[in-house]
Amino acid sequence: MTLAMTASQSASQEKKRVALSSVAAGFFLTAFKLLIGLWTGSLGILSEAAHSGLDLVAALITYFAVRISDKPADRDHTYGHGKVENFSALVETLLLLITCGWIFYEAGRRLLTGEVEIEVNFWSFFVISTAIIIDFSRSQALMRAARKHHSQALEADALHFKTDIWSSTVVLFGLLFTTLHFPVADAISATIVAVIVVYVSVQLARRTIDALMDRVDPGLVDRIRGEVMHLEGVAGVEKIRARQSGPHIFVDMVVNVPREVPFQAADELIDVVEDRIRAVVPNSDVVVHMEPVPSRRETLVDRVLFVARDASVALVPVTGEPTHLFHARIHHVHVYRLGGPREMRPGLDGHRYHATLHVECSEDMGFAEAHLLSGNIEKKIKAEVPEIGSVSIRINKRENAVLDVTDTTASQTAMVEAIRGLVLHDPKVRRCDNILILDSGGKMHVSMTCGFDGNLDLGVLEDALTSLELSIYSSFASISDITITPVPEQR
Incomplete structure (x- = not known):
């Protein structure tokens, strides 16, 4: 079991535990308020009982929503089950608004008729005071868990208990004024409770609908x-x-x-x-x-290279087989600024440029397919790099297979020494060793290590390597490939 899974399970258990404790608190407060409200006839206490009853339903909905929302994503719910929390909050809002409608109706009837007798006693004040203490405790616990685990369902439940504190305080003042022979205060306090609940419900509904509509800050x-x-x-x-x-x-x-x-x-x-x-x-x-x-640091050569790479992927039909995806390799990219009278399309900066490059195509491609691919590369370069007036492309075959060769270095002593002599004849070369001769069906592949001045300019080094390769090629017709590894030497 990974650490992430353990943390997720721990968070899920904590959310369920807090939600379940809120269910227990809601059940106790609803029963207690309903009993005292029926006994005393106080609409304020009865409205509080109804409010707590809805809080109980909301707590139950929250508990089951938390259980479902913590389920992992599956084939039918690729984003998980978290939306159930938002949906549960919408259901809670509708229940609150229905209850407020009943409270408004009953309060208006009592204010107009004044026909209900209210008995205010010790239990009236005790139940409301107890409710305030419990509501404060639950709202704090729920809000801590909601912020810790970013749970909208727990936050909505915490808000329910917090509104209970406000509304219970209003009812408490209503009961106090009733004992001072101002009985309509009970109905007025109930109306104030309903107004508070409506306000909170509307705010919750807006947040819920925003979440369901994928609105974010x-x-x-x-x-x-x-x-x-x-x-x-x-x-x-x-x-x-x-x-x-x-x-x-x-x-x-x-x-x-x-x-x-x-x-x-x-x-x-x-x-x-x-x-x-x-x-x-x-x-x-x-x-x-x-x-x-593209970036601002790109040179003209870079732009040609990147455009060619983008165009080097092609879907090419192969005779008798499904269409294949080919990816050619681009190298040896050069761009030349041309002078002279040759008519070419001017570049944007007034100069004329010619680009050359090599395209290595898969050996599965035929010449016609490779030519089609290189033609597409040329068109894209001219379209996306308008400074380029013309493009020349050489097509090479890419070797995908590992070559089977024979190491003939030991038996080619004369060739090894002749190559060493040619190389050391160049004054820029300080040493030549690790000469390796590999025979592939009569074609020789030669590699070696040569020491050069460590302060040598890279352009000068490249010219020296090219000169050495040409000398070796001209002296040995059997050599088809040369690789010279340059290493820096200190004086």
């Missing part, structure tokens, strides 16, 4: 946006949506990430975003969609 969305936008690596935030279901808030959003960010780093950034939202919105379930976007 607009400030919540702004707060989430502000927190996420301050994170390093986030280029923008779009389509923030939030909805509440019981104690849970579901948040989904689109986060713009610079497209040069590697996928793994972007995935880690999304984890950081989700953690930050959970810190801002406790008890939230967060889904973040990542959208790669």
